[in-house]
Amino acid sequence: MADSAAGGTPESDGRRGRRLLRLLGGSLRVSWQASRPLFLTMLALQVLVAGALAGQVLVVSALLDVLLGLAEGSGGLASVTGPVLALAALTGLATVAGGLQASARRVLGEHVARLMAEEVQEVATSVPLEHFESATFYDRLQRVRVNALSRPFQVTQGMFDLLGSSIATVGVGAALVALHPVLLPLLALGGLPLLVTGRREGRLEFAFRVAQTTNERERIYTNYVQSSRDEAKEIRAFQSAPWLQARYRELYGTYLADLARHVRRRALTNGVGNLAAAVVLAGVLLVLAWLITRGEVTFSEAGAAVVAVRMLQGQIQGIFGGVQQIFESGLFLDDVHAFLTDGRAAARAADGSEEPPAAFPGVFAHGVSFTYPGSRRPALRDVDLALRPGEVVALVGANGSGKTTLAKLLAGLYEPTSGTVLWGDRPLAGMRGAAVRSQVAVIFQDFVHYAYTATWNIALGRTDVPVDHKRVRRSARVSGVDDALAGLPDGYESRLSRMFPGGTELSGGQWQRVAIARAFYRDAALVILDEPTAAMDPLAEHDLFSSLRATLDGRTALFVSHRFSTVRSADRIVVLDDGAVVEQGSHDELMALDGAYAEMFTVQARSYLDGASAPTNGRAEASATDRTT
Numbered sequence: 001m002a003d004s005a006a007g008g009t010p011e012s013d014g015r016r017g018r019r020l021l022r023l024l025g026g027s028l029r030v031s032w033q034a035s036r037p038l039f040l041t042m043l044a045l046q047v048l049v050a051g052a053l054a055g056q057v058l059v060v061s062a063l064l065d066v067l068l069g070l071a072e073g074s075g076g077l078a079s080v081t082g083p084v085l086a087l088a089a090l091t092g093l094a095t096v097a098g099g100l101q102a103s104a105r106r107v108l109g110e111h112v113a114r115l116m117a118e119e120v121q122e123v124a125t126s127v128p129l130e131h132f133e134s135a136t137f138y139d140r141l142q143r144v145r146v147n148a149l150s151r152p153f154q155v156t157q158g159m160f161d162l163l164g165s166s167i168a169t170v171g172v173g174a175a176l177v178a179l180h181p182v183l184l185p186l187l188a189l190g191g192l193p194l195l196v197t198g199r200r201e202g203r204l205e206f207a208f209r210v211a212q213t214t215n216e217r218e219r220i221y222t223n224y225v226q227s228s229r230d231e232a233k234e235i236r237a238f239q240s241a242p243w244l245q246a247r248y249r250e251l252y253g254t255y256l257a258d259l260a261r262h263v264r265r266r267a268l269t270n271g272v273g274n275l276a277a278a279v280v281l282a283g284v285l286l287v288l289a290w291l292i293t294r295g296e297v298t299f300s301e302a303g304a305a306v307v308a309v310r311m312l313q314g315q316i317q318g319i320f321g322g323v324q325q326i327f328e329s330g331l332f333l334d335d336v337h338a339f340l341t342d343g344r345a346a347a348r349a350a351d352g353s354e355e356p357p358a359a360f361p362g363v364f365a366h367g368v369s370f371t372y373p374g375s376r377r378p379a380l381r382d383v384d385l386a387l388r389p390g391e392v393v394a395l396v397g398a399n400g401s402g403k404t405t406l407a408k409l410l411a412g413l414y415e416p417t418s419g420t421v422l423w424g425d426r427p428l429a430g431m432r433g434a435a436v437r438s439q440v441a442v443i444f445q446d447f448v449h450y451a452y453t454a455t456w457n458i459a460l461g462r463t464d465v466p467v468d469h470k471r472v473r474r475s476a477r478v479s480g481v482d483d484a485l486a487g488l489p490d491g492y493e494s495r496l497s498r499m500f501p502g503g504t505e506l507s508g509g510q511w512q513r514v515a516i517a518r519a520f521y522r523d524a525a526l527v528i529l530d531e532p533t534a535a536m537d538p539l540a541e542h543d544l545f546s547s548l549r550a551t552l553d554g555r556t557a558l559f560v561s562h563r564f565s566t567v568r569s570a571d572r573i574v575v576l577d578d579g580a581v582v583e584q585g586s587h588d589e590l591m592a593l594d595g596a597y598a599e600m601f602t603v604q605a606r607s608y609l610d611g612a613s614a615p616t617n618g619r620a621e622a623s624a625t626d627r628t629t
């Protein structure tokens with residue numbers, strides 16, 4: 001993704017202006033889409049408040065006139081009633097409308113936040129997986145996650161403030177011009193310094209946030225690690241809390257030092273702007289006094305002018321405040337906009353348009369190499385592999401030899417750096433990703449433990465059709481977890497996380513069976529299981545694999561395992577070493593070859609045999625030995 005939005009590439013004023021206009025339009029559109037009635041209510045109330053403020057000046061002027069008349073002995077108390085009631089009504093109107101507007105703002109703000117959160121989620125869940133290999137992407141995602149929720153509405157709010165203040169300014173300004181024409185232009189001058197300093201403040205804020213994103217993410221992570229359930233036991237066991245706390249303090253310390261510098265610079269800029277505005281205000285009041293001494297305005301007019309000047313000062317600051325808010329939020333919105341458009345473009349570019357055949361045609365790797373982004377060493381080198389319909393293939397090899405990476409490529413989750421993955425006889429890259437993926441069920445070693453109910457932990461395997469409870473149970477039965485789930489306090493409706501009230505927790509092996517059930521529930525033609533049984537006890541693993549073929553019911557399967565008792569039952573075993581296929585064939589063929597596979601198999605089998613006489617865990621080991629030899 002382009003980094004320009006994060007870095008602030010030099011740009012001409014014209015382009016910046018056009019971009020700002022586009023962003024303003026975009027933010028208004030989002031607020032409008034989020035809730036039309038609330039948008040219109042806010043707009044109407046804003047106009048009402050502004051009108052009431054402008055009306056107040058005129059009424060004050062009339063009231064002062066009447067009061068002066070009273071002081072000079074003309075008119076009775078009744079003449080004051082009208083303007084006083086009008087002033088009270090206008091003040092009440094402005095206050096009530098202002099209060100209602102604040103409530104409407106709050107609710108509309110949440111509607112906008114929801115809409116934007118959904119857009120960010122849509123992009124974050126559809127960008128090619130490579131993005132998650134890049135720290136720049138995480139930085140951007142973090143900024144966008146925070147800013148997408150609030151900034152679009154802040155821009156709308158800024159525009160509303162601007163509109164309201166402009167209406168009030170025109171109204172009050174007209175009253176002021178009527179009092180004396182020179183007062184308004186003088187007062188407007190006071191806003192100029194605020195405009196300049198406001199822009200600078202916006203830029204300072206954006207640059208500060210961009211510079212702090214990585215620190216912020218590590219702080220969030222360090223905080224999360226210390227307060228989340230999975231890490232809690234290890235932190236206690238390893239007594240790593242002091243180090244984590246020191247790391248957090250160090251990160252926060254750096255942030256606070258930077259923040260202090262930033263706040264000083266911002267306050268200085270802001271102070272200069274406001275000082276200049278105050279000087280202009282003082283100048284206007286002096287001019288007013290001078291006009292009174294010259295007899296150009298009457299005392300009651302001067303009184304109304306003082307009120308108008310005070311109100312106008314507030315409104316003009318409102319205008320420039322609105323402009324500043326728009327400008328500052330505009331920079332963040334630009335970042336959000338670029339994230340969304342770049343993300344969508346990347347998702348589109350990575351997706352093909354061809355429909356895959358309805359029946360799974362087999363998947364074939366030809367000369368496939370793959371290097372993770374930012375990595376110098378290839379994870380796969382010139383791999384050829386065929387996975388024909390109905391075959392059960394096992395991938396074996398040492399840690400880091402490339403098994404998971406190959407599984408990801410065959411599932412269409414990554415594209416090869418060079419070489420081709422064919423779906424049948426056509427390149428996988430040209431096909432519609434969603435259509436291909438609907439033919440694949442894949443469970444990785446680090447599968448997700450969803451903090452939802454047992455039913456949903458399985459039914460998330462296929463969400464494009466309504467949940468089928470019978471199939472959920474059937475899948476759980478096949479993976480051997482049905483009894484455990486049915487026996488939970490709320491059966492299949494028990495939430496599998498203690499994070500939420502009434503939640504419960506499963507063992508590692510039970511979780512793994514739930515994940516396998518999710519893969520079976522998907523009912524896909526190609527099933528990829530990456531170390532599916534590592535946490536299962538040997539008997540459970542034996543049961544699963546002895547019935548795997550019946551369960552697969554003619555489906556194609558690729559599984560990764562370090563347990564050779566499991567591997568030997570595959571039609572074909574593919575041995576990877578340092579990213580390359582070094583051997584492949586059936587168990588008997590590979591044993592006869594007496595190469596890498598035979599060595600790994602024999603070492604594992606011997607270690608089981610050597611340990612068989614040990615008194616601990618005898619049953620499991622003896623059982624494993626039975627099956628590996």
Ligand SMILES: Nc1ncnc2c1ncn2[C@@H]1O[C@H](COP(=O)(O)OP(=O)(O)OP(=O)(O)O)[C@@H](O)[C@H]1O
Pocket residue numbers: 133372373375378379397398399400401402403404405406
């Ligand atoms: N996201 C990643 N970014 C960079 N390098 C990676 C990434 N994931 C894996 N690697 C590297 O790619 C190589 C192959 O990793 P892979 O996970 O495919 O191995 P594996 O055979 O599945 O290992 P294991 O048996 O430990 O699960 C390793 O050298 C690993 O360090």
